Amino acid sequence: MDDRLDMANKTAKPDFAGDRRVGRNEDIKGRFLVIKTTFGCLRGYALADGESLTKYANNPKIAGNLRDGFPYPYTRENALEFISIAMSKTPPTLLAIANDREVIGGIGLMVKTDVHRLTAELGYWLGEPFWGMGIVPEAVRAIVNYGFESLGLLRISAEPYSSNPASCRVLEKAGFVFEGRQKNNVIKNGKILDSMMFAITCEPKA
Numbered sequence: 001m002d003d004r005l006d007m008a009n010k011t012a013k014p015d016f017a018g019d020r021r022v023g024r025n026e027d028i029k030g031r032f033l034v035i036k037t038t039f040g041c042l043r044g045y046a047l048a049d050g051e052s053l054t055k056y057a058n059n060p061k062i063a064g065n066l067r068d069g070f071p072y073p074y075t076r077e078n079a080l081e082f083i084s085i086a087m088s089k090t091p092p093t094l095l096a097i098a099n100d101r102e103v104i105g106g107i108g109l110m111v112k113t114d115v116h117r118l119t120a121e122l123g124y125w126l127g128e129p130f131w132g133m134g135i136v137p138e139a140v141r142a143i144v145n146y147g148f149e150s151l152g153l154l155r156i157s158a159e160p161y162s163s164n165p166a167s168c169r170v171l172e173k174a175g176f177v178f179e180g181r182q183k184n185n186v187i188k189n190g191k192i193l194d195s196m197m198f199a200i201t202c203e204p205k206a
């Protein structure tokens with residue numbers, strides 16, 4: 001087996017004893033989260049990530065597939081505001097997709113409330129130079145494992161727009177099940193779109 005893959009299989013579980021130099025996205029015991037992957041890792045953000053976050057997020061092909069809260073143009077101020085929100089989450093739920101040099105994308109679990117508090121909605125994006133390398137499917141599998149094993153979630157869903165077959169494919173590759181098409185659920189950049197409901201679940205622990 002490829003050494004990097006072997007290492008990823010052994011280390012895919014969340015590691016809260018990671019490198020504290022890169023930021024303060026900590027769990028309740030004050031430990032920094034790093035989930036190792038073959039491309040690098042999922043980890044908490046640090047203020048120093050502002051430059052690479054702005055470089056890759058500032059892309060209409062990315063913003064066009066996300067909620068309106070992800071702006072285009074995406075400025076350094078937008079990046080720093082997002083990073084400070086991400087760093088305030090305990091336990092961490094908004095993670096950077098990073099290689100060994102910089103942040104190349106983002107992935108997050110929006111944990112719901114009230115009767116839906118054991119479920120979360122998944123969102124993600126990747127810098128365009130890195131598309132087509134299988135990075136996001138691996139990142140999705142890693143954060144799903146974190147959500148089930150460390151956050152105690154039982155259901156994680158995602159709702160790509162009908163205009164985004166690449167994202168639907170990512171979810172299929174990561175083991176999500178297509179639950180149905182939600183007609184006219186979205187207005188994005190003036191267009192009415194359907195959304196495609198995907199979910200993955202795990203059984204409650206006895």
Ligand SMILES: CC(C)(COP(=O)(O)OP(=O)(O)OC[C@H]1O[C@@H](n2cnc3c(N)ncnc32)[C@H](O)[C@@H]1OP(=O)(O)O)[C@@H](O)C(=O)NCCC(=O)NCCS
Binds near residue numbers: 159164170
């Ligand atoms: C969608 C996105 C997350 C994919 O990430 P990625 O790491 O490049 O994913 P992959 O490497 O698995 O490549 C995409 C897959 O979709 C497929 N795909 C791409 N365009 C497609 C299309 N028009 N129709 C069908 N499949 C398509 C690719 O062939 C590939 O599948 P394969 O490995 O079976 O060949 C990335 O392109 C992105 O960030 N896009 C902008 C933001 C976004 O859409 N976020 C998701 C919002 S729900």
